[in-house]
Amino acid sequence: MSSPNHIVVFEHQKHTFNLKNNKEKEIHEALEKYHGNYTPFFKLIRNGVQFNQHVGVLKVGNTTIEVLPKADTKGEEVWRPLLIDMIKTIWGFNVKTSGNADLKLKSNSILDLYFELFVNELEFLLHRGLIKKYNKKEGNLYALKGALQFSKQISQNLTHQERFYVKYSNYDVNYKLHCILYKALKMIYQINNKVDLKSRIGNLLLNFPEMNDIKITESIFDKIIYDRKNQHYEKALQIAKLLLLNYHPDISKGKDNVLALMFDMNILWEQFVYIILKHDLKDLGVHVKAQASKKFWQSESGTKSKMKPDIILEKDNTTIVLDTKWKNLYGDKPSPEDLRQMYAYHQYYEAIKTVLVYPGEEEKLISGNYFKIGNDDSLSNHICSIAFIKTHENIKEWRKNINSFVKRNLLNISVEQ
Template sequence: MRKGKESFTVFEHDCLRIGRGKQKLTNEQLEALQLFYGENGVPFYSLIHHGVRFNEYVGVIQVGKTVIEVLPKADKANPNDESVKTTWRNVLISMLYAVGIFDIHAPSNSNLRLRSNSILDLYFDLFIKEIEYLLHRGLVKKYRKTSGNRSALKGSIQFGKHISQNLVHQERFYVRHTIYDTQHDIHAILYKALKLLSFINTNVQLSSRLGTLLLDFPELYDIKISEYLFDKIALDRKTEPYRKALEIAKLILLNYHPDVKKGTSNVLALMFDMNLLWERFVYVSLRKHKLANTSIASQNTRNFWKPQSGYRSKMKPDIVLNKGTDKCLVLDTKWKNLNGYNPSPEDLRQMFVYMKYYGAKKVALVYPGVENINQSGQYYDHSSQDSMHLSNEECSVISIKVEKDVKAWQKKIYENISQWFYHF
């Protein structure tokens, strides 16, 4: 199915090494990952002896023609079982869909066919769908200024250039005028992303569609890619349908790192912090099912500490329910399996501070798990001389079973948290 491609599928916190394990890196692959890591490092993995250890980031890293897929995992199932890999790949894709990362204009069932390969294929497929959608509806034209020699006087004549270039050819005019066409920066970005995909794509299913799009899409000028380029693009009513295609193009182009020395170990890293993804997934699940009289805020910031000079320190809990009321509750999400252990003292101390500063009735840490567990614990009374005296201040631990059906999972998240929420 793939042309000249080698793939690895691992889970977060797994290792890949040279000469060890069922999946072995080559010297060239490790060297490319080491070069990409550089002196400052990358958050996706750390370097170990003759290999790499992946962190809590999940997604896909493509090094040359080698694709490394990193999946999340919150259970003890056999990581070498292909069905386990398929399950967690679908869980990750479902979470990305739920938080809106894979929200596209032209949905179809073809993405299900690509799930057996990698998330990278799915991203490429989504971008191709978006470009097909834009071509079908007609590319947006914009006005642009252009200068040059013309056989007819159109626009304003540029006398300096006209005199220097047309002393012999008096039938020509060097003018500056306005053209209304498809040659603008938005299309230049999409065209550059299309060319990049055609270069790095290793999926035969997508190759013919990419070739067709490159024939149908107008050939554009080369454009220098930067964060600033994307920041300065302002979409209007006519160009709003381009938003999703530009988001995917931005993700691909800004995360592509060409190997300028050899040209054989280019790196594309489309990786997601699993802690942030879990936080967003819990938030959208609660928002989807919440009652009308319940408020919910994500990443609500409050000042925490101010030095005599310099910047203030802030606190930012993941989710605040009913902020400013006597039924205020604070949630902090953690993507880890406690496996029956207590939360870390640091997490418990952090929740205690949230309780005090937000005036919360209760606080809770929310984890994924293999079963649904809602367990509360009490803080010791810090105002009492008796070090063994418990207070009425609680911090709960909510473990929510991972479900294969994302809609059922989202509902279960709401039910578990709301059961804790209303149990005063």
């Protein structure tokens, strides 16, 4: 599907540019400049770039570079919707938004997905009515309003007795949350290429009150406190944060702006498996935990080191530790580092078994035992298994595969066919 304005690659793949073509040369230069600011998404190679385990979208000017996951031989027509559905599952979108519970999102890329979700959320907020808030202001007015500031009244209005220097409260919609949403809306308006969204974004700009421009930083989002009055803003602000903090405008040229919505596939796979198991095993008495850390080392100065397995399953006073790996494992031999890590989980979490979980073209479980300490010829009861869970082009079937595999092979729970 690659074209001058839409390039499609897979994770870990190389892409080279024809530097004799002006457009491709501009894209290459923009990526070089973006890489110079440090990006973990790709490395520079001769006349091009090589991507790593990060997937998603890089928007360079008018060109969209899609980086798709690839755990099997399926092509882009399968992995594009699967990636979008994985993100919907993790974020809890479930092809629904608070504005319209039956809305079906028809996105062609992750970028389109987030643009659509943001537009849907803003339409919902405008329909419901924007929150108004008291803002404290002070200045010269031609009518007495609020509290007169005597010292400044004398210093500034001695010859202008028709004016009043006052401090007052103004009840309006121009405050921080709306400034963030308005800035994200204007950014989307500049870089959106979807025809069916263009008019909706234009309507939002016409109906959304014009806001003050503010500088966007990570800290501005950290300071937001959600309560019963603004809780319905959270999803729109989450998407605004994702878009604004990953947007890198090219100030020098103004045409090769870079928007990077990239996700580490290892983390996506871990979160995807965790969300599915947590949701689908809760009625079976299985407690599913993620990133449950434990201390295992301390220096003389007091600094500590922790271990943190991806997923822990607890049932009937037994513990199973899962460590997800998004990569192709050729054969049945994990790396020594992974096996040592799983052995440590046995000891510190008192697990009856540990499991390395990979995506695969076929379902398979390979079990192995650690040797006893001090006896190289005798196997212990500590089990570390390698699980290959079959991927599927339909997200619902893939979800079933994960559930049934864990129930049958790890929890010994019968699965209805």
